[in-house]
Amino acid sequence: xxxxxxxxxxxxxxxxALRGVDLTAAPGxxxxxxxxxxxxxxxxxxxxxxxxxxxxxVRLNGRDIAAMKPWDLAAKRAVLPQASRLAFPFKVIEVVxxxxxxxxxxxxxxxxxxxxxxxxxxxxxxxxxxxxxxxxAQRVMLARVLxxxxxxxxxGQPRWLLLDEPVSSLDIAHQLQVMAIAxxxxxxxxxxxxxMHDLNLTALFSDRVAVLAEGQxxxxxxxxxxxxxxxxxxxxxxxxxxxxxxxxxxxxxxPHAATA
Amino acid sequence: MxxxxxxxxxxxxxxxxxxxxxxLLAGGLALAAMASLQVGAVDVSLSAMLAKLxxxxxxxxxxxxxxxxxxxxxxxxxxxxxxxxxxxxxxxxGLFRNPLADPGIVGVGAGAGLGAILAxxxxxxxxxxxxxxxxxxxxxxxAFLGGWGSTILLYxxxxxxxxxxxxxxxxxxxxxxxxxxxxxxxxxxxxxxxQLRDLTFWGLGSLAGASxxxxxxxxxxxxxxxxxxxxxxxxxxxxxLGEATAAHIGIDVQxxxxxxxxxxxxxxxxxxxxxxxxxxxxxxxxxxxxxxxxPDHRALLLNSALLGATLLILADxxxxxxxxxxxxxxxxxxxxxxxPVFLWILLKRRGLVEL
Numbered sequence: 001x002x003x004x005x006x007x008x009x010x011x012x013x014x015x016x017a018l019r020g021v022d023l024t025a026a027p028g029x030x031x032x033x034x035x036x037x038x039x040x041x042x043x044x045x046x047x048x049x050x051x052x053x054x055x056x057x058v059r060l061n062g063r064d065i066a067a068m069k070p071w072d073l074a075a076k077r078a079v080l081p082q083a084s085r086l087a088f089p090f091k092v093i094e095v096v097x098x099x100x101x102x103x104x105x106x107x108x109x110x111x112x113x114x115x116x117x118x119x120x121x122x123x124x125x126x127x128x129x130x131x132x133x134x135x136x137a138q139r140v141m142l143a144r145v146l147x148x149x150x151x152x153x154x155x156g157q158p159r160w161l162l163l164d165e166p167v168s169s170l171d172i173a174h175q176l177q178v179m180a181i182a183x184x185x186x187x188x189x190x191x192x193x194x195x196m197h198d199l200n201l202t203a204l205f206s207d208r209v210a211v212l213a214e215g216q217x218x219x220x221x222x223x224x225x226x227x228x229x230x231x232x233x234x235x236x237x238x239x240x241x242x243x244x245x246x247x248x249x250x251x252x253x254x255p256h257a258a259t260a
Numbered sequence: 261m262x263x264x265x266x267x268x269x270x271x272x273x274x275x276x277x278x279x280x281x282x283x284l285l286a287g288g289l290a291l292a293a294m295a296s297l298q299v300g301a302v303d304v305s306l307s308a309m310l311a312k313l314x315x316x317x318x319x320x321x322x323x324x325x326x327x328x329x330x331x332x333x334x335x336x337x338x339x340x341x342x343x344x345x346x347x348x349x350x351x352x353x354g355l356f357r358n359p360l361a362d363p364g365i366v367g368v369g370a371g372a373g374l375g376a377i378l379a380x381x382x383x384x385x386x387x388x389x390x391x392x393x394x395x396x397x398x399x400x401x402x403a404f405l406g407g408w409g410s411t412i413l414l415y416x417x418x419x420x421x422x423x424x425x426x427x428x429x430x431x432x433x434x435x436x437x438x439x440x441x442x443x444x445x446x447x448x449x450x451x452x453x454x455q456l457r458d459l460t461f462w463g464l465g466s467l468a469g470a471s472x473x474x475x476x477x478x479x480x481x482x483x484x485x486x487x488x489x490x491x492x493x494x495x496x497x498x499x500x501l502g503e504a505t506a507a508h509i510g511i512d513v514q515x516x517x518x519x520x521x522x523x524x525x526x527x528x529x530x531x532x533x534x535x536x537x538x539x540x541x542x543x544x545x546x547x548x549x550x551x552x553x554x555p556d557h558r559a560l561l562l563n564s565a566l567l568g569a570t571l572l573i574l575a576d577x578x579x580x581x582x583x584x585x586x587x588x589x590x591x592x593x594x595x596x597x598x599x600p601v602f603l604w605i606l607l608k609r610r611g612l613v614e615l
Contacts, residue, residue: 051504074510081508087357087500088555093271098497098509113271125271148509 001061001158002026003077003191008047008056010040017043018054019215025208027158027191030183032202034195035212036236041195042082044212045164048193049079061157077160078148082168084141086129092116092140093125099147111150115143118181120174134169142166142178152190161185163194167201179205199253203227211235227251278559281552285566289339289573296335296573297327300580334470336479338573341467341535344482344527346568349542350549350561351489354496355520356426359550362542363528368407370433370440372532373463375406380458381447397477399462400533407529410436415521424517426503464589465536467576478530485526486565492520493558500555538591540598541568547605 003025010018018040025031033041047054050065050073058065060076068076078099086095096112116122119139124132132140142163149159161182167175175198183205186192196202202209202223209226211218213235219226232240232253242251298306309323319327348363355361363369379402386398414436418428451459495516498506507513531538545568549560575593582588 049508051507070507070512071510074508079505079508081502081505084501084505087354088359088550090500090555091272091274094274094554094556095501098501101494101509 002059003048003061003160003193004059005044005048006057006059008044008054008058010043010047010052010054017215018047020056021212021215021217023048023193023210023217023220025160025191025193027153027160028186028189029207030186030192030194030205031208031210032194032196032206033210033212034197034199034202034235035218039212039235040215041212042164045162045193045195049077049162051079060160074148076149076157077162078145080142080145080161080163080166082164084137089128089130091125092121092127092129092132095129095140096125096143096147099144108150111147112143115146115150116140118146119143120177135171135174138166138169139174139178142181146181146185149185149190152185152188158189158191160191160193163192165195165197167196167198175201199227199232203251203253223251227253274554275556275559278549278553278556278563281549281559281563282566285563285570289566289570292570292573292577293335293339296338296577297331299577300326300331300584329472330470333472333475334467334576335573336475337470337534338467338576339569340475340479340482341531341538342541342569342572343486343565344531344568345538345541345572346545346564347486347489347561348524348528348531349568350546350557350564351492351496351520351524352542353546354492354499354557355517356430357500357502359547360543363524368411368525368528368532369537370437371410372403372407372529373537374410374440374444375402375404376400376462376536377444377447377459378402378406380462381451381455397474400474400477404529404533407532408525410440411521411525411529415518423514424521426517461589462536463591465538465591465594466579466587466589467535468587469534474534478534481526481530485523485530488519488523489527490561490565492516492523493556493561496520496557496561536589536591538572538594540594540602541572544598544602544605545571547602551605 003023005021005023008018008021008023009016021040021044023031023033023044033044035041043052046052047056048058048065050058060068060073065073093112093116096116099115100108100112113122113125116125119142121136121139121143124136124140129137129140145161145163149161152159163182166178166182170178179201182192182194186207194206196206206223208221209223210220211226211231218235219231227242229241232242240253240255242253294306309319309327312319345363349361352361352363353359376399379399383398383402390398414429414432415424417432418425448456448459495506495511495513498509498511499513499516501509503513528542545564546560549563549567553559553563572590572594575590575597578597579588579590579593
């Protein structure tokens with residue numbers, strides 16, 4: 001009942017963006033994918049969500065996603081894209097309801113408002129989506145995605161949140177809010193895979209981290225195992241130093257060393 | 261509806277509102293249909309004729325001809341063509357995620373125009389059996405083939421590895437339109453005066469040639485295509501989020517694109533074939549409805565069909581009466597009324613939010 005990607009290869013023309021990457025994400029955990037720009041993070045998520053052609057195999061809860069229909073996949077996993085442009089002036093609540101019609105909470109009309117409340121935007125329900133700021137739009141999209149997999153576990157099977165840079169346009173308070181939503185989803189038995197840029201949030205909220213560099217997986221493990229001086233300096237190509245102050249015991253990353 | 265509702269307001273339900281509009285528009289269509297039967301060069305009273313029919317009296321010969329052979333098929337064709345054009349416009353705008361798209365974009369207009377011109381200018385050179393084969397309806401037949409053929413060509417050009425690129429289709433449509441325009445230009449150059457007149461009238465569109473034969477030849481395809489397009493509401497809503505996200509929420513995007521394109525080609529091809537080039541219905545009707553009741557395609561498509569049919573038969577009534585007993589081409593009426601409305605919409609919406 002995991003999400004297992006095996007030997008994923010993706011080419012953009014002659015350039016190989018992913019050169020045989022393996023990733024196993026377990027339900028109940030937040031799995032973060034980190035790495036420098038162009039390392040293949042979003043491409044890997046694209047393969048896992050079947051949004052682009054790839055070689056290799058992805059199994060979701062034991063089934064090959066290549067053999068699953070779009071609506072079947074939509075009932076098992078929801079995908080938050082990096083940025084969303086909406087074509088017509090839909091109301092916020094209508095956008096969130098789009099998640100309802102594909103998921104399995106379709107007979108529960110109260111779920112969209114609960115999802116909006118979860119991202120702190122219940123009072124925005126009747127606004128037009130195009131009026132929102134970038135960060136608000138991203139949170140509305142998260143509410144839509146939550147609607148689609150409202151119950152983290154259904155029929156004994158975990159459901160999955162696949163998030164592509166979920167906090168990229170958010171202020172720090174909402175970064176923490178959104179990461180807490182992802183963690184709570186995992187604690188309730190669902191699975192979460194998130195492409196992340198912020199290494200501190202990664203250290204705070206993830207259970208497993210995959211570090212990608214140049215289309216390959218450099219390291220995979222718990223944050224203390226993976227977020228080390230050596231691995232991060234190699235991955236990002238600059239000197240990084242990880243510090244863990246005694247009381248919290250959670251790693252945090254200082255960029256100061258790079259400029260020294 | 262105010263854009264800024266207070267915190268306590270319950271979530272709005274634009275879909276319910278838009279669905280309530282079905283009934284209002286259906287009522288409007290019924291009224292317009294009665295006007296269409298009543299008004300024309302010959303003065304016949306609809307109520308008098310209905311009274312006669314109810315009392316079992318026979319209609320006079322002239323009443324029968326005017327009502328059953330002239331006005332009723334014309335009304336039926338107006339309803340079919342108006343619904344076809346408006347639904348096609350709404351579906352194309354949803355598919356291209358662009359409020360300015362209309363059926364012309366998928367090449368139906370250019371291809372159908374070229375087909376019609378070919379038939380008008382070169383039809384005389386065809387053997388008689390070919391003309392007989394089309395039941396003396398060579399021009400509509402050629403227009404339909406041209407529209408359908410160009411759509412299939414565009415669709416094939418823009419489909420690679422089973423995925424249709426909407427952007428490629430748009431660009432290829434422009435190229436194909438230019439080519440069809442150039443070929444049409446050559447034919448116009450060699451056409452004689454009578455053919456030029458025919459061409460002009462065909463290009464402006466008219467319901468004047470309506471007959472039961474035309475209704476029966478175009479009707480089934482239009483009904484089938486519009487029916488298929490009406491099923492696309494959920495998919496087009498998802499597509500508003502982009503193709504990748506539409507797939508993520510469980511929509512079979514490629515199948516939906518194929519159905520949308522074929523349905524639009526069928527509906528518009530058949531409509532253009534029997535009525536010529538009638539503009540603005542496909543672009544104005546969905547816009548008006550989005551302003552009135554929001555962009556949810558589950559209601560927008562059916563509302564477009566109803567309002568498109570209503571506006572087209574009203575335009576036809578106007579075309580019949582303004583210079584009676586002669587008639588204006590209906591394309592002139594829809595453009596004269598449609599263009600200012602469209603400009604007004606653009607002015608009103610400018611600077612507010614994205615269309």
